Amino acid sequence: MCVAVPALILSLNGIEAEVDIEGVRRKTSIYLTPEAKVGDYVLMHAGFAIKVIDLQEARETIALLKEINAAG
Amino acid sequence: MEDRVLMAHGSGGKLSHELVNRCFVGKLRNEWLARLDDSAVLECQGRLAFTTDSYVVTPIFFPGGDIGRLAVCGTVNDLSMSGAVPLYLSLAFIIEEGSDISDLEHVVDSIQRTAQEASVCIVTGDTKVVQRGKADKLFVNTAGIGRIPQGVNVSGSNVRPGDAVILSGTVGDHGMTIMAQREGLRFSGDLVSDCAPLNGLVAEMLQVCPDIHGMRDPTRGGVATTLNEIASQSRVGIIVNDVAVPVRPPVSAMCELLGLDPLYIANEGKLLAFVPTDRADVLLEVMRRHKYGKDAAIIGQVTSEHAGRVTLRTMLGTSRILAMLSGDILPRIC
Amino acid sequence: MEFCGSHTAAILKYGIRQLLPAGVEMLSGPGCPVCVTDQADIDRAIALAKVPGVILCTFGDMLKVPGTYSSLQQARAEGCDVCMVYSTLDALDIARANPDKPVVFLGVGFETTAPTIAASIAQAKQQQIKNYSVFSLAKLCPPVMKALLDGGEIKIDGIICPGHVSTIIGSKPYEFIPREYGVACVVAGFEPVDILMAVDQLLVQLGNGRPRVEIAYGRTVSPEGNVRAQELLAEVFEPQTARWRGVGEVGGSGYRIRDRYKEFDTERLFDIKTGPAKEPAGCRCGDVLRGVIRPTACPLFGHACTPERPVGPCMVSGEGACASYYLFGESDGR
Numbered sequence: 115m116c117v118a119v120p121a122l123i124l125s126l127n128g129i130e131a132e133v134d135i136e137g138v139r140r141k142t143s144i145y146l147t148p149e150a151k152v153g154d155y156v157l158m159h160a161g162f163a164i165k166v167i168d169l170q171e172a173r174e175t176i177a178l179l180k181e182i183n184a185a186g
Numbered sequence: 187m188e189d190r191v192l193m194a195h196g197s198g199g200k201l202s203h204e205l206v207n208r209c210f211v212g213k214l215r216n217e218w219l220a221r222l223d224d225s226a227v228l229e230c231q232g233r234l235a236f237t238t239d240s241y242v243v244t245p246i247f248f249p250g251g252d253i254g255r256l257a258v259c260g261t262v263n264d265l266s267m268s269g270a271v272p273l274y275l276s277l278a279f280i281i282e283e284g285s286d287i288s289d290l291e292h293v294v295d296s297i298q299r300t301a302q303e304a305s306v307c308i309v310t311g312d313t314k315v316v317q318r319g320k321a322d323k324l325f326v327n328t329a330g331i332g333r334i335p336q337g338v339n340v341s342g343s344n345v346r347p348g349d350a351v352i353l354s355g356t357v358g359d360h361g362m363t364i365m366a367q368r369e370g371l372r373f374s375g376d377l378v379s380d381c382a383p384l385n386g387l388v389a390e391m392l393q394v395c396p397d398i399h400g401m402r403d404p405t406r407g408g409v410a411t412t413l414n415e416i417a418s419q420s421r422v423g424i425i426v427n428d429v430a431v432p433v434r435p436p437v438s439a440m441c442e443l444l445g446l447d448p449l450y451i452a453n454e455g456k457l458l459a460f461v462p463t464d465r466a467d468v469l470l471e472v473m474r475r476h477k478y479g480k481d482a483a484i485i486g487q488v489t490s491e492h493a494g495r496v497t498l499r500t501m502l503g504t505s506r507i508l509a510m511l512s513g514d515i516l517p518r519i520c
Numbered sequence: 521m522e523f524c525g526s527h528t529a530a531i532l533k534y535g536i537r538q539l540l541p542a543g544v545e546m547l548s549g550p551g552c553p554v555c556v557t558d559q560a561d562i563d564r565a566i567a568l569a570k571v572p573g574v575i576l577c578t579f580g581d582m583l584k585v586p587g588t589y590s591s592l593q594q595a596r597a598e599g600c601d602v603c604m605v606y607s608t609l610d611a612l613d614i615a616r617a618n619p620d621k622p623v624v625f626l627g628v629g630f631e632t633t634a635p636t637i638a639a640s641i642a643q644a645k646q647q648q649i650k651n652y653s654v655f656s657l658a659k660l661c662p663p664v665m666k667a668l669l670d671g672g673e674i675k676i677d678g679i680i681c682p683g684h685v686s687t688i689i690g691s692k693p694y695e696f697i698p699r700e701y702g703v704a705c706v707v708a709g710f711e712p713v714d715i716l717m718a719v720d721q722l723l724v725q726l727g728n729g730r731p732r733v734e735i736a737y738g739r740t741v742s743p744e745g746n747v748r749a750q751e752l753l754a755e756v757f758e759p760q761t762a763r764w765r766g767v768g769e770v771g772g773s774g775y776r777i778r779d780r781y782k783e784f785d786t787e788r789l790f791d792i793k794t795g796p797a798k799e800p801a802g803c804r805c806g807d808v809l810r811g812v813i814r815p816t817a818c819p820l821f822g823h824a825c826t827p828e829r830p831v832g833p834c835m836v837s838g839e840g841a842c843a844s845y846y847l848f849g850e851s852d853g854r
Contacts, residue, residue, distance in 0.1 A: 117443070117444070117445045117518060118687070119439065119443050134375070135436075135439040135442075136435035137375050137376035137377075137435055137439065138374075138375040138376070138377065138436045138439045138440050138443065139374045143639065145643070146636070146748055147746065147748065157684070157687060158443075159632055159633070159636065159684065160606060160607045160608065161606055161607025162607065162609075162635070162636045162639065164632065164635065164684070164687055164688060164749065165688075165740045165741075168738060168739050168742075171739035172739040175709070175713065175714070178713050178717075179711065370603070370604070370606070371606045372606065372610070444580075501712065502534050502535065502536075502716075504538040505535055505538070506532065506534075507848060509846070509847050509849060512828050512846070513584070513827045513828050513830075514584070516584065517580040518580050518837075518838045518839070
């Protein structure tokens, strides 16, 4: 349901992060993910980071996607 | 002179003349405006294309353009889509009382630059001022006349099964740029309107392929809506390949963030061309050499099956309908 | 069955059904927080917007949902101060900027959104913002999944668990499903490959007769979920019975604002009066939401009820099953 998108944390000021989503920027709160750091990818929903993304798992999915694209 | 527009500026008297001279005639110099007759008298031969459009965009200045550039491009492009060479434009402003005159001047400067780029003349115009609150800063109307060269027959009803569908570049740039500016969404970044006059590109296309069957610019409602219009008008089916549609990453990201589909977002500097399939590659080459066609791509084909319907082939190889835009485009988070 | 509007939309958008092996049928459950909001609650939200001086802030999703008499969009057109926001923090900013006006946030969503609503309440308390309150309509998913399984109207073999809800709550809350009902569960992401993988894993589980809860969206879902968000939810809210359109009352499925935050609870601050709620005649949103019928089986679908003129929320909402079926042309005879 909930539209959420991976975003890269560019900078942090307390609990306020500036994130980048493929060239789009927005202020995002890390109130729900205080462990997030600059350079982390977070899942962004309604102006909040709701989870820090596990990059290893993400890479595996991207690899699968590439395999499918190649086959298709 | 005052720095804000007053009701008196629209009354036809001295202040009106000052405004017209300062903001319009002085900037859009040509023989017709210099005369300031009630009508512009033009000489034209052959088939004429004639179009009109109104522009109410908010905000009036946005990355990549402004309401003035939009107005000229919109009308120039409508004429070009009929295969016409755009020649003369009219320009009417409805200005909200209290607007900044310097804003007006910037808009007209932009109109002048764009008209020059498109080689068109603004030959007649009008200004009205309405009370505060009755117009959102500035509304613009333009009408345009163009001449259609002999042998050119471009129409939405002319599209045939077997035609290739070419899109001149990336989708969603204009609409998402405007949306990011509005509605308090607070996004910024690499979003720029694609607002551009396409008559130069069209001229080069017609030179290598005078037999272009149909052209249309996918403005409101996006590529999806335009394709549906053509499918209906020409009574053909259209198949689109999802992966072939070019989208810039920031536009794609913005659409994902707001739960929107780039195929439904307005474009103001793109065209769809429906061309004989054996000319598609040569057209693509010519388009890609032009600054407004560098991302051109063949995105689909026209068929005789399922007349009136547009089908999308997904990245998985499955198919589904690409419907016309229904209702408003509202951002969602759920 | 999937319990997430975004999954429903993705399944239709990518034509996933065309890739399913014979004998596998996919049904859509009540996964759209807008669609499951009870009619009476929508009426109350509109009534709140009509209270003089109130600024009602809402996500875009809710603007066009038809209540018994009106909609938020209509209320806005009639002069009510209805403000679309992307984030609850924007609503807080509006409260700060308008200290003399009560700012009410329409808190619709599932567990993905509920923590952002809780965060706004916690921050309002910390920053002593006295004019902010939340009309708490957010809901929890596992209780409604249980209600549907208990209802037994449909024999469900496997569940695609919501992706982003699980980011917050983890996968543990679903463990009762295989344990008590023998139903296989996979938490899935939203890319086509994610959904295909989830279906595959469900079939494998059913094939070897060992249903359990698996995570196929490991990049953002862990078994424990986001503990900090869960703690915040427990701090600000307590579970209560909530009314779901089409399903009725479901115990423990709503979020009630706790006493310690009562000054931020719209229901305790305002006495909201509305006329009797009435769902539109012939509307079968309820049956669609429980997966009892496909949208195409509703007699209003595509005729009296379209995205331009929606009768019920399943057609209005960008994630409603009916809107997805209409937009992506799932054939079922169309």
